[in-house]
Amino acid sequence: MNQEKLFEYIQQSKADIFERWLVTMNDIETGRIKSVVSEQVYVNVSSNFVNVVLSNAFRSLNEFSNELEDIVEKVVKLGWPLGYLTQGLRELGHVVVEGYLNEGSSNKEAHSEIFYHFDKWLSPVYNKIVEQYSSSWENTVMLQKVALQELSAPLIPVFDKITVMPLVGTIDTERARKIMENLLQGVVKHRSEVVLIDITGVPVVDTMVAHHIIQAAEAVRLVGAKCLLVGIRPEIAQTIVNLGINLNELITKNSLKKGIEFALEMTNRQIIDMESGE
Template sequence: MQPSVIEMIYSQREEIMKQWKDGMNNLEQNQFSHSLPSNLYHETNGNFVTLILDTLEMDEQDAKERFRSFAEPLMHTGWPLSYFTKGLQLFRRILVQMMTTDENLESKKVFETLDEVENWVDEVINQLVGEYTGSWENTLHLQKLALNELSAPLIPVFEKISVMPLVGTIDTDRAKLIMENLLEGIIEHRSQVVLIDITGVPVVDTMVAHHIIQAAEAVRLVGAECILVGIRPEIAQTIVNLGIDLHKFSTKSTLRKGIETGLELTQRRIVSIS
């Protein structure tokens, strides 16, 4: 960047910081600070604009490391990406306004350096977006791994009776894993009755019901009986409203009732010992 512009930024540093902080405080009625302590928001704003200005003295690699160190903790605590992008756009507008009103800068030089300012700020925005995207993709990957770990193998609870508890959202990839565990578990434990427990599934829509029906059909094909348990009242209402047909296999409201039915199907029952 041209020395005259850098000199202007240094000479106007305090004014730039003041205008930027004022702008961030008024930006869309302070949309970023409504859920944050006021002192934390203002402190973060101060650190952010100071970091932007300090990058003038850094090489590219140092600037990237500093921005990464600043942004990463904020990303992990839920600060929105728009905080960074709108903050940098505001910073760019302040600089452009100052350059076009500074009498010490020739108009020709102003236009020559506009591209440099644009490139400088755009590079910071692109870096922060890249960091945010990478962090989001990594978080999504970890969440998928956690959900896969929740896809527990079939659990034998009695001889010939097994339970598969489902927890969390069920998508196509997870449904495939559930199906594999289900069929492998039936063969391994020689199960005659399988209880699929959906107590921990927050939402049952058409797609989820389709995966469950497919699982039940697969259980029947390998010679076992399938019972769907854990149907809460709101889930039952959703199934009825969506017109989903679950008549091909038994359903029970609780795991206990499902186990009692499973015992009956295998000619057993629970009795009290006096």
């Protein structure tokens, strides 16, 4: 019976509980969150979170697991910390308890029993939130990693039979593997005869990076295409010479523009300037 009274209080006081919860959360986990989202977004997400928990008080966790999962996934996508949910759940429990105590509708013994059951119900909800947040976060990170890998080694067709792979940033073994994979797949897919690897955005070319590039060029040759290395800046050229790296098997150009012009010649084409009006 006492449990039913607490549930009745929660359902009748949702709006008041939420307003008091917002106040308690202001100095806890909301500073960084509010700096990147609007007040309206914060209030809407918070309202959904609190409403899902309060509306399902004392129900089996399985009955509203999907609703809880949707809230957690939204929080992860927004980049909010786990502490917003865990601390938020704790503070929600405190607000409910304090509010019910202020009602003064039961004796101390009855209160203790009610709060014991309420806390016992909150514990698996807390654990479920942590579990779902971790799972959703790992999935998000994995998807981002895949997307970044795809973006880190794109193969772009610029002319018929000519494709360009612009590289930006450092090249490690994992990325080198992706470069090789994308090159070979792209050459076949686009029926390329000439592939330009543009290293303008690669800050350092050491022996390992050069080795990976040479391997990629050799792999391209084996599938019937030719490879040009373009974007070799003066400092990169000096480094290559100082390290004694042999790029004799590679055609090199100092800019993408010159590389494309040479690639057109290799495919029996050229760029012709045409005066206006002729």
